[in-house]
Amino acid sequence: MDNTSLPTQPYKGARDFYPEDMRIRNYIFLKWKEVCKRFGYEEYDGPFIEPFEIYAAKSGEELVNEQIYSFIDRGDRKVAIRPEMTPTIARMVSQRYSELNYPIRWFSIPNLWRYEKPQKGRLREHFQLNVDIFGIDGVEADIEIIQIIVNLLKEFGADKNMFEIRMGNRILLEDVLKDANIPSSKFKDIMKAIDKLKKISVDDFKYILKEKADLKPKEIDSILSFLQSSNEYILKMKEKSPGAEEILKTMKLLRLSGIESYVKYDPSVVRGLDYYTGNVFELFDLSPNNSRAMAGGGRYNNLVEGFIGKRISGVGFGMGDVTFRNFLENWHLLPQIPQTTEFLITVWPKEDGTKSDKYFNASLETADILRKKGRNVILWLDANTKIEKQLKFADKKNIPYAVIIGDDEINNKKITLKDMKEMKQKNLSISEFINII
């Protein structure tokens, strides 16, 4: 192999996190975790590789056939790199079904992979905050999940002009389809088409329903008129569909919780995954720069059933870090996040090239003292660098203070503390130094 033939770029659609990006990632994740804990959610994680079957069952055709990273391992097992987290949490809940205390409130921030054409807001990998509650049948759980989304955004300083949650209901949609005498075998294809509606024209949408789902013009019209229906229509459907009743109850509880202004009923929200069974919702950035859904979720009552034959109702959502960071940047909600090193301890260069270690020792000792006090310190490691060059390094790295220890300082048992921003310096004894920091 040629000596210099190795690729320096990351794999297509994946990100390198250099320290300045890592700080932003950590800033976002820390706030996400704080909000989840505030609602009593506990962090969990599962493996990056999962048995392929757990997706094949319920995640939906597009994801499983076109997007999943799967391969056969050296032991001849078909495995997948996790494309979403919900099957993992369903597996884990199933595994400890009878030991766990219900309701279960869990969150995680897994790194997920899907094979797709990288584009703005969508890469092949992303981190996704997943928040789920298991064991509550009532819409109170849906409300709590929506409340968490609202609080997550407010935590970063977002207000109601910036985002909106749009909510639909799978039961209502199915009842409308049944009402139009559309056979249930066509529901999956119809939902898939509706989920794509944001990205395609109405004509393309009609074409798909006609060609893929083999629907008659009248059936297509009834779907279109439902998708354009307003809140009044839900009231009309109240007696006919438990889905309508569910939405009305959800709306009422949203008002009680004081978050109704963040949520809007939208019959076209259905979600792309197969396993949802009730309310479904998506979070949108209200800026035209960012039209993609930032988060999505809903109720899924039958996911654990596939593992152990028992029914536990779940509600949850996922929110990706790529669109979320776009959102924060777009609305100028991302602060400068400084690096954390506070001191550069310089090492006085040996002018005569002798083997004396006294300068290095004095600096090493000072670094040790500071570190024992829990302070973040870089010790200059090369014994023959000019002080100016060392200070330039501190300046470039935005390290606020430099410490200089030359002959004068060693003889007087002092240090010189240099404020890199103010460009002022003070001569201090070690104990004075420790007292002021």
Added chain:
Amino acid sequence: MDNTSLPTQPYKGARDFYPEDMRIRNYIFLKWKEVCKRFGYEEYDGPFIEPFEIYAAKSGEELVNEQIYSFIDRGDRKVAIRPEMTPTIARMVSQRYSELNYPIRWFSIPNLWRYEKPQKGRLREHFQLNVDIFGIDGVEADIEIIQIIVNLLKEFGADKNMFEIRMGNRILLEDVLKDANIPSSKFKDIMKAIDKLKKISVDDFKYILKEKADLKPKEIDSILSFLQSSNEYILKMKEKSPGAEEILKTMKLLRLSGIESYVKYDPSVVRGLDYYTGNVFELFDLSPNNSRAMAGGGRYNNLVEGFIGKRISGVGFGMGDVTFRNFLENWHLLPQIPQTTEFLITVWPKEDGTKSDKYFNASLETADILRKKGRNVILWLDANTKIEKQLKFADKKNIPYAVIIGDDEINNKKITLKDMKEMKQKNLSISEFINII
């Protein structure tokens, strides 16, 4: 597919982190990060999937041929799930070679995968703290890296009876082999055999050297006598080998840094990876229960060269979370880490089955107030659960306080605060409540 056929266990050799394990993982990672920052290291991360080639060049045969998880993606690229982090950091440094400020101090805690037989202390996946410094040629960098390892262990309360760092040197070993007239084409196989010596008998070791490396008995004897040599031998080799000189200089600086008692010269430490070029070291648990190396690292001066043809010297180490947790548990250094929810806000059950929401509202309001103060709160979501059952949940989850709001409390604008450990309760106004928490 059968309804209940899905596997509930994680993929072989991989772990599910239920909340109690996740808390331990977070506890360990947080301390790791604090120590790294104390030495001025900045966190970074790279993608979970990397181009296969970056391992093929330098990671060593066993890893690449037998252990790596690799596959062809849908775009016909050969990719690998990262089995180690050093090639990623070398790739990232190469990518921004001319923009970065040297020396570079970076750390990361990637999840890494190797296909192997799962056993104690070794799984197919683990998290590994990686700490690396680039751009310092002198052993001062080696010392800083060793100092970080020592501080990492001390941070958890470990002392010098519990662990030991053993250090060898690749240059010295190669010079010894050259001195015995062994051709350099055999060095790789010899190093591989030496790296295995901990796990095999001396007879097996001799057999491997004879059969695999085709060595004569005299050559084998000279290797064995080197492996049994003590510190005096290094002094003898001082003039002959720059490796011996490097070790002596390292030993001297270890003394200056006050950490010499944690480090021992051990000629049998060579490390399994191909890319090391100087000092190499391994961290051992001194308990007989845990004989595996807990961390390993060394100097690698040519890794960036394969990407961009430039030489930047690096020193670093990796420390896995599986053996590290074993170490902490073995020496009883792992504290109880409580869950973080502080309050369960109960909801008074509706005795008459009416639609009144007053109890739920009152509890929801209280939960909101606490959360706005940054406190971690679970609100009971089911409106018809007996208070006893709700309290039992708080008890099982180790939530320290429960709040009860029934008719009396609502009428008097008060709440009842129940200390779940002391089993005492107090009647408080909301403002009194906020003042005492």
